[in-house]
Amino acid sequence: MDGKVRVGVVGVGHLGSLHARMFAEIRSVEFMGVHDIYGEKGDAVAITFGVMSYSVYVSLLEVVEGVSIATPTSTHFEVGCKALEKGRHIFIEKPLTESVEQAEGLIQRAKKSSAKIQVGHIERFNPALLALEKYNLAPMFVESHRLAQFNPRGSDVPVVLDLMIHDIDIILSLVKSPVEKIDANGVAVVSSTADIANARIQFRNGCVANVTASRISQRRMRKMRLFQRDAYISIDFSEGTAEVFRLVDQGDPDVKATMLLGQIDAGAVKRNIVYEQPEVKEINALKYELELFVRTIQTNAEPVVTAEEGKRALEVANEIVTQIQQNSSAIA
Numbered sequence: 001m002d003g004k005v006r007v008g009v010v011g012v013g014h015l016g017s018l019h020a021r022m023f024a025e026i027r028s029v030e031f032m033g034v035h036d037i038y039g040e041k042g043d044a045v046a047i048t049f050g051v052m053s054y055s056v057y058v059s060l061l062e063v064v065e066g067v068s069i070a071t072p073t074s075t076h077f078e079v080g081c082k083a084l085e086k087g088r089h090i091f092i093e094k095p096l097t098e099s100v101e102q103a104e105g106l107i108q109r110a111k112k113s114s115a116k117i118q119v120g121h122i123e124r125f126n127p128a129l130l131a132l133e134k135y136n137l138a139p140m141f142v143e144s145h146r147l148a149q150f151n152p153r154g155s156d157v158p159v160v161l162d163l164m165i166h167d168i169d170i171i172l173s174l175v176k177s178p179v180e181k182i183d184a185n186g187v188a189v190v191s192s193t194a195d196i197a198n199a200r201i202q203f204r205n206g207c208v209a210n211v212t213a214s215r216i217s218q219r220r221m222r223k224m225r226l227f228q229r230d231a232y233i234s235i236d237f238s239e240g241t242a243e244v245f246r247l248v249d250q251g252d253p254d255v256k257a258t259m260l261l262g263q264i265d266a267g268a269v270k271r272n273i274v275y276e277q278p279e280v281k282e283i284n285a286l287k288y289e290l291e292l293f294v295r296t297i298q299t300n301a302e303p304v305v306t307a308e309e310g311k312r313a314l315e316v317a318n319e320i321v322t323q324i325q326q327n328s329s330a331i332a
Helices: 014-025 039-049 057-061 073-085 100-113 159-174 285-299 307-331
Strands: 005-010 029-035 052-054 066-069 089-093 117-120 141-147 179-187 196-203 208-214 221-228 231-236 241-249 259-264 271-276
Touching: 005 014, 005 057, 005 285, 014 029, 014 039, 014 066, 014 285, 029 039, 029 057, 039 052, 052 057, 057 073, 066 073, 066 285, 073 089, 073 100, 089 285, 100 117, 100 307, 117 285, 117 307, 141 159, 159 179, 159 196, 159 208, 159 221, 159 307, 179 307, 196 307
Parallel strands: 005 029, 005 066, 029 052, 066 089, 089 117, 141 208
Antiparallel strands: 141 221, 179 196, 196 208, 221 231, 231 241, 241 271, 259 271
C-alpha cells in the first residue's frame, strides 16, 4: 500500500456510490470505507467494494487522508468542517454549500488546516470541453441549454442549483471578467422551487451569457454555444462532441481543418473559413476528476476546481435564485 492515498466516501446514495466505484478502481487509492446515514445502504456499498462501513462519519475521518462528500447540500458545511478540522482533504460535490457564508467558512478553515478543497463540477471534465483546450476561448456571447426530464432526486433545490450551476461554473471559468449584472426569471411547475429558469449574465468586459435550465422537458439537452472574435464553438455535453467554425489566415501551416467552408478576400490578409471537429478522448469524467483530487493530495498542488471557484459559482447561482423568488412574490 506504499504511496497510496487513503480515502473514503461520506454519503453513498446514487452519486456517492459512483464515487465509491471509482475510488475502488483508482490504483493510487487505498479505499478505506464509507459512511451513510442509512446504515443498510452504507453496508451494502461497503460489501460490494470490500471496505469498512462506518456508523459515524467522524470515525471514517480518523483513518483517511482525503474524503469525498456526496451528502445532501444541506450537510456539506457540517461534514466539510469536521473533515477540515482534522486536516483531511475534501472533494465536495456541487454546489459547494447552501450559502456563500458557509463557503467562505470552509475556505478559511482549509487555509488554517492546510487542507485542500476540490469542488465536484464534473462538466469541467467532459471530454467535449477538454477537447477544446488547444483553442484560445474568449467568448463574448454564450448561449447554453441544460434540459432534463423530471426526476424527484434533486428536486429539493431549485433547478438553478441542481442543473444550471454546471453551466454557470463553465462560463465563469471561460470569461475572465467580473459579473456586473444578472437578470433572471423562473417558474415552479411541479415542485416547490423553480423547475425552469433563465438568466442573462452580463460581464464587465461586455460578454453576455444567456443560460437556460429545465428539469421538466420531454427530451434531454446539454448544449453550449460560444461566439467570439473570429470563431463560433458548439459543445454538446451529452454527446461528448465539439465543433469549431473559425477564420484563419490562408496558408497557415498549423491549421488542419476538417472542411474549408469559404474564403474572405477583403482586406490585406486573405482568410479562410474552416470547420474543425477536435479529437475527443474517451474519458470517464467522474473518475478523472477524482484522480486529479488524489493527485492534488499526493503533490500538494492546487485543486483543479478550487473552493474559491465553487464559491463564485454559488454566488451567481444564489443571485439568480433570489431574483426568481422576488419576481414570483411580485406576481403573487
